[in-house]
Amino acid sequence: MVGQRQTKKEDLKARLIVACTELIREQGLKNLRARDIAERAGAALGGLYTVFDDLDGLILRVNSGTLKQLENTLNAAISPSAAIEETFLSLSLAYLRFALSERNLWSALFEHRMPEGVSVPEWHLAEHAFLIGLIAAPLARHMPDASRQDVAIRARTFFAAVHGVISLSLEGRFVGITPEVLEREITVLAGILARSRS
Amino acid sequence: MVGQRQTKKEDLKARLIVACTELIREQGLKNLRARDIAERAGAALGGLYTVFDDLDGLILRVNSGTLKQLENTLNAAISPSAAIEETFLSLSLAYLRFALSERNLWSALFEHRMPEGVSVPEWHLAEHAFLIGLIAAPLARHMPDASRQDVAIRARTFFAAVHGVISLSLEGRFVGITPEVLEREITVLAGILARSRS
């Protein structure tokens, strides 16, 4: 008998992740409170700390879920045989639309900071790898003489470039631009990167 | 007689800005405490709130100073008559080096978030404009048929792209790359953007 103990604990964990995800989605990472999470999960405040080390641990799990969602969205947006221009464009626009439709969850991916000294755990860093992989696949055909690692680095650079444009826009720094113009700029940038030869 | 009153108040304000700047530089925005700022400025805790509405107001002033520093650095890095490739490369590398040498102050520029609802004041948004201007000047020569506004938007896109690469790297998301590789990637990206035609 595996027992009711573990079952309840896993259930609590799941409820906390759901509650935390919903609260971040609705109110953003900055307005997240441990007490709100516990209340929405139907648990006592202390219960959170029987399942996670601290709030950061819970947030990391929420971000894991968001990354998985993003992975599914991006995978659905491309076809493996497409030309690099089409793939970059599809990926960029799908990324933009994901960011727009899940703004707070997407923001949490990049706004969240670990406390002083402690760094993001390895298992969570690894969850970002698929982003690189999606770009590296078509890019490798464009860089036949480059090592696998160099392609990965360049893929990271291209992702970061597109991400930077979206991120700076949605953060509301500088003067804002309309979604239509943002989509146009992303389209232009994706084209420039796809056609680039260094 | 303008009085000792206003003088002391301005002095307090200046000391608070200096103290806050130093603390952010040394410990980062996340570890900033109102009590630490007041102590280092040689003031009482409450004094901070006689000069600024809240911590955010003070942080905005610190970020203003950082932006001015950045502006001076970037202006010194370029010559107005240079070709676009050279200008983009100089700007990008100067930006990278500024970010590396004043990491915490630079991070504070983009990590800082206003509280729920309130948005960054207009006067502070305007302080970012020089970044666009620096890029727009050489870019305009490359986009002779584009309107002034379209050039500004494209300049913003290019800045955001380079910023994204630097930002994602220094944040320590994904697996880290060495400063040398980062410099190489920035160089490549600056070249791609300078030679681009949409």
Next chain:
DNA sequence: TTATAAAATGAACAACGTTCAAAAATGAGG
């Protein structure tokens, strides 16, 4: 059923940003 171990609870704690009644400093009138 009972005894032992585990888990859930929420009051309590420390640390934070912010406020405000009280104290100190300032400047004009005598």
Next chain:
DNA sequence: CCTCATTTTTGAACGTTGTTCATTTTATAA
């Protein structure tokens, strides 16, 4: 130079955080 109304400075106190822990409740095995 003294006086006292006004302004500024002060830091104790407040409300709200994340986190802990003694206590209570629950689950399991004998």
